[in-house]
Amino acid sequence: MPDTTTVIVGGGHSGLAMSHCLAARSVDHVVLERGEVANSWRTQRWDSLRLLTPNWMTRLPGYAYRGADPDGYLSARQVTAMLEDYAGATAAPVLTGTTVTSVRADGRGYIVRTDQGTWRAPTVVLACGAAALPTVPALAGLVPDEITSVTPAGYRNPGELPGGGVLVVGASASGVQLADELHRSGRPVTLAVGEHVRMPRTYRGRDILWWLDACGVLNQRYDEVDDLVRARNVPSMQLVGSPGRTVDLNALTSAGVRLVGRLAGIAGGVAQFSGSLPNVCALADLKLGRLLNTIDARAGTAGERFAPTVVRSAPLSLDLRSGQIAAIVWATGYRPDLSWLDVPVLDHKGRVVHDGGVTACPGLYLIGMPFLRRRKSSLIDGAADDAAELTRHLAGHLDALAGRRERNAS
Numbered sequence: 001m002p003d004t005t006t007v008i009v010g011g012g013h014s015g016l017a018m019s020h021c022l023a024a025r026s027v028d029h030v031v032l033e034r035g036e037v038a039n040s041w042r043t044q045r046w047d048s049l050r051l052l053t054p055n056w057m058t059r060l061p062g063y064a065y066r067g068a069d070p071d072g073y074l075s076a077r078q079v080t081a082m083l084e085d086y087a088g089a090t091a092a093p094v095l096t097g098t099t100v101t102s103v104r105a106d107g108r109g110y111i112v113r114t115d116q117g118t119w120r121a122p123t124v125v126l127a128c129g130a131a132a133l134p135t136v137p138a139l140a141g142l143v144p145d146e147i148t149s150v151t152p153a154g155y156r157n158p159g160e161l162p163g164g165g166v167l168v169v170g171a172s173a174s175g176v177q178l179a180d181e182l183h184r185s186g187r188p189v190t191l192a193v194g195e196h197v198r199m200p201r202t203y204r205g206r207d208i209l210w211w212l213d214a215c216g217v218l219n220q221r222y223d224e225v226d227d228l229v230r231a232r233n234v235p236s237m238q239l240v241g242s243p244g245r246t247v248d249l250n251a252l253t254s255a256g257v258r259l260v261g262r263l264a265g266i267a268g269g270v271a272q273f274s275g276s277l278p279n280v281c282a283l284a285d286l287k288l289g290r291l292l293n294t295i296d297a298r299a300g301t302a303g304e305r306f307a308p309t310v311v312r313s314a315p316l317s318l319d320l321r322s323g324q325i326a327a328i329v330w331a332t333g334y335r336p337d338l339s340w341l342d343v344p345v346l347d348h349k350g351r352v353v354h355d356g357g358v359t360a361c362p363g364l365y366l367i368g369m370p371f372l373r374r375r376k377s378s379l380i381d382g383a384a385d386d387a388a389e390l391t392r393h394l395a396g397h398l399d400a401l402a403g404r405r406e407r408n409a410s
């Protein structure tokens with residue numbers, strides 16, 4: 001059984017950032033990746049996807065974007081190439097094609113079983129992705145058989161869907177981008193809208209993410225927020241990686257997308273939508289206004305304000321057997337897949353309980369989750385600070401283990 005000091009599970013940007021920080025402290029480690037480096041960008045992203053974060057935010061420990069287009073947005077293929085280059089440049093010890101099938105504690109640390117053999121290590125870092133699986137509500141099972149159901153992880157382009165109307169469920173980043181793309185492909189699109197985060201692409205002449213970065217919003221720490229559970233579940237921002245283009249609900253309705261409320265149920269083939277659409281839109285407008293006030297306070301003068309979201313009377317039901325809808329896109333979020341983790345750190349919903357990525361099982365760490373240590377934790381730009389802090393903690397744990405061994409030996 002090979003031994004190492006740290007096993008990192010996952011060769012996405014989080015695992016590679018962690019590897020870079022461990023190497024800088026000379027901590028012997030291995031990165032186990034079931035596919036290739038950047039597997040999720042190769043296998044789980046639609047064809048037209050571009051990052052919604054501008055290129056200058058594509059920063060990792062020891063890496064900064066130096067291309068000719070700092071204000072552009074990388075395509076999924078470019079992200080893959082960037083991560084491949086990063087893994088090569090940092091000489092990350094990645095073992096590809098190696099699926100971790102279980103991690104369990106033993107007296108001396110952890111036994112990590114894979115389909116290529118078993119590793120033993122005193123420390124393990126779970127970097128296996130916050131968005132490993134699409135979250136699809138149970139009511140998807142009530143959709144009539146003739147309707148095609150897809151998730152953003154499986155969807156590639158409009159040509160893959162049958163002709164006819166599309167119901168997109170969920171109006172966060174994936175939902176608004178796919179509603180926009182499907183509408184542009186000539187399909188009638190209905191968008192079911194629940195709680196969402198309205199965001200203009202640009203404000204006061206700059207990308208909104210420049211302002212969020214400059215105002216410290218993205219750097220806000222997990223131990224500074226009042227309601228961390230809520231903060232970790234805030235939907236993604238309604239943004240698309242296209243210079244100057246906003247895909248908020250007003251943009252979509254002016255283009256011809258029909259809005260309905262949150263999908264609340266399906267009975268007898270009829271979809272039922274919540275009547276809360278005006279309220280959730282008013283709330284999103286209010287929160288956007290507060291954010292713009294914060295930005296204005298930093299800028300020192302009042303800036304423009306955007307028109308409130310226009311909500312026309314929205315139907316409360318839609319007969320899915322009427323032929324109006326040929327496909328449903330479940331843009332209802334993502335979740336990690338830790339079904340193979342055999343260590344008692346999961347809550348009743350199967351989520352790892354942790355304090356800023358440090359679990360209650362000594363030597364077991366987590367990285368890459370929403371608001372792990374900062375608001376930006378799930379973004380590429382969030383990995384550097386989180387990996388540095390977790391590496392410090394991990395190194396301290398190793399020192400403590402070494403001290404204990406020395407005391408026992410003497």
Ligand SMILES: Cc1cc2nc3c(=O)[nH]c(=O)nc-3n(C[C@H](O)[C@H](O)[C@H](O)COP(=O)(O)OP(=O)(O)OC[C@H]3O[C@@H](n4cnc5c(N)ncnc54)[C@H](O)[C@@H]3O)c2cc1C
Nearest residue numbers: 010012013014034039040051052053100128129368379380
């Ligand atoms: C649609 C979408 C758009 C996004 N857009 C942006 C953006 O614009 N800007 C931004 O900064 N962030 C964006 N993100 C968020 C984030 O950057 C990505 O989710 C990113 O892929 C997370 O990197 P990661 O390394 O934490 O996880 P992943 O990239 O998911 O990497 C985890 C790795 O672990 C591997 N793995 C999982 N289980 C096992 C196992 N049992 N054994 C071995 N290997 C395993 C996987 O194959 C995978 O390669 C986006 C996310 C999504 C879903």
